[in-house]
């Protein structure tokens with residue numbers, strides 16, 4: 001487990017960052033926030049590329065940095081001794097070395113007793129086996145990033161730090177590399193702290209989310225919990241209100257997929273057979289508030305496939321003449337329905353009222369289901 005509680009005055013920004021990650025099974029923790037908030041600085045402080053003015057950084061049983069206010073640092077391990085694997089936006093490979101030698105660079109520097117991985121399974125998992133004798137100049141951007149990830153892994157780190165590793169790649173290369181990143185914690189037992197600007201990467205990869213704002217940790221918790229918190233929408237960048245639910249695929253049909261959420265099963269329309277989806281797979285379902293309607297009684301003979309019993313918990317002013325009705329559903333879940341003020345009046349909606357949320361399977365077809373490997 002990584003625990004950080006540090007402060008540093010950096011130009012005009014007073015960084016004061018406290019967080020702890022990796023308490024459970026190894027997973028991916030995304031660090032998200034506006035430009036200039038201090039995300040990269042957090043990674044630099046953990047890795048030892050920058051030094052806090054004061055505070056404590058611990059990784060497992062090891063203290064990486066410790067300094068009381070007004071005193072000299074009692075511990076300040078150099079970056080090489082921190083056992084961290086770094087991956088940046090640019091791959092930073094050694095151009096004169098082959099892919100094999102790049103991959104083995106950190107591995108060779110590691111004491112044999114501390115080596116936890118070998119070249120073959122890492123190259124295999126990252127799809128690099130056929131490229132081992134190539135030089136970086138002959139690789140695509142995505143391949144170069146996979147080598148950078150492999151090189152970091154082979155240095156046998158206790159934690160991977162990734163600073164926008166996909167930001168320089170086009171959409172197709174990103175899609176190529178995402179599945180490899182998603183599997184890292186499970187395949188190699190190494191937790192990942194992952195800085196990104198891209199919410200689609202958070203949804204696809206991360207289990208936990210750390211939101212950084214003006215040099216401080218504004219919130220930390222499971223991705224679904226934080227994304228569904230209305231007070232955090234200015235930070236999570238949510239403009240079109242939606243609820244994100246974790247789910248597991250139950251059945252894959254030709255024109256629809258059934259997933260199980262804590263609130264019950266949901267049908268999701270698909271445009272083409274989902275060859276990549278298999279029963280048991282973890283996914284996230286994003287349900288936009290504008291796609292949810294409310295009824296006071298369970299409708300009969302209706303085309304809407306998803307009818308979810310719920311309790312109205314609140315009515316918030318939405319944009320224009322709309323109201324966002326917040327709902328609690330089974331399994332401690334929530335949903336938001338964007339409706340008109342007139343509908344609120346006509347139905348006599350007040351908090352505490354039992355209702356049914358209606359969600360068309362076809363409204364979830366585009367961007368509604370996001371695969372995620374927890």
Ligand SMILES: Nc1ncnc2c1ncn2[C@@H]1O[C@H](COP(=O)(O)OP(=O)(O)OP(=O)(O)O)[C@@H](O)[C@H]1O
Pocket residue numbers: 010011012013033034035036037038039040041042197
């Ligand atoms: N070496 C430095 N000296 C002084 N100020 C710095 C230094 N490095 C970064 N800063 C400032 O610290 C603030 C935080 O920078 P940081 O790179 O951590 O932000 P960020 O959240 O990663 O932003 P982005 O998403 O744009 O990469 C910024 O205002 C930046 O200008």
